[in-house]
Amino acid sequence: MKAMELIQTALQISDQGITRLVEDMRDAPLTFPTPRGGNHPLWVIGHVAYVEANIPHIVSGELNALDRWAVLFAPGTEPKADARVYPPIDELLSAFREVRAQNLKILEALGEAGLDQATKSPPRGLEEAFKTAGQTFLVIAMHHMSHRGQVADARRAAGRKPMFTPRM
Numbered sequence: 001m002k003a004m005e006l007i008q009t010a011l012q013i014s015d016q017g018i019t020r021l022v023e024d025m026r027d028a029p030l031t032f033p034t035p036r037g038g039n040h041p042l043w044v045i046g047h048v049a050y051v052e053a054n055i056p057h058i059v060s061g062e063l064n065a066l067d068r069w070a071v072l073f074a075p076g077t078e079p080k081a082d083a084r085v086y087p088p089i090d091e092l093l094s095a096f097r098e099v100r101a102q103n104l105k106i107l108e109a110l111g112e113a114g115l116d117q118a119t120k121s122p123p124r125g126l127e128e129a130f131k132t133a134g135q136t137f138l139v140i141a142m143h144h145m146s147h148r149g150q151v152a153d154a155r156r157a158a159g160r161k162p163m164f165t166p167r168m
Helices: 003-024 041-052 055-060 067-073 089-114 133-157
Strands: none
Touching: 003 041, 003 089, 003 133, 041 067, 041 089, 041 133, 055 089, 055 133, 089 133
């Protein structure tokens, strides 16, 4: 398997994994995963959309297309229990899908040889993890899967049964 195929597979699994769980929580988007809080599904999908939209910035220095949501979803923000402060869940899902589609085009344009291209603007303190374009795409897929686990826990807190999501 080539690195490009590995990254594409990881992105596909992370996409399906998180969106199917979030879609299932449309009727309970503010369910916290633990009695002590945590990241609820509405915050998670906004956060992964925001982070996904940062790939062009990391790779080539472009602006984050969802920067208007930084105050709500950037790393370090905390989920709030008030849905009125957030865009609707379907808007967030749509934004995630749009930036993911754009990023898949960027990945395709890079090709196998471009995966080793140095990034232009890696996050401060994470320069080693986001050193190359290929590493950036792979780290983003793993990031999204870690948040998938939080949505899975929120689903359990809402009384739902586990759901196996990847459809390969």
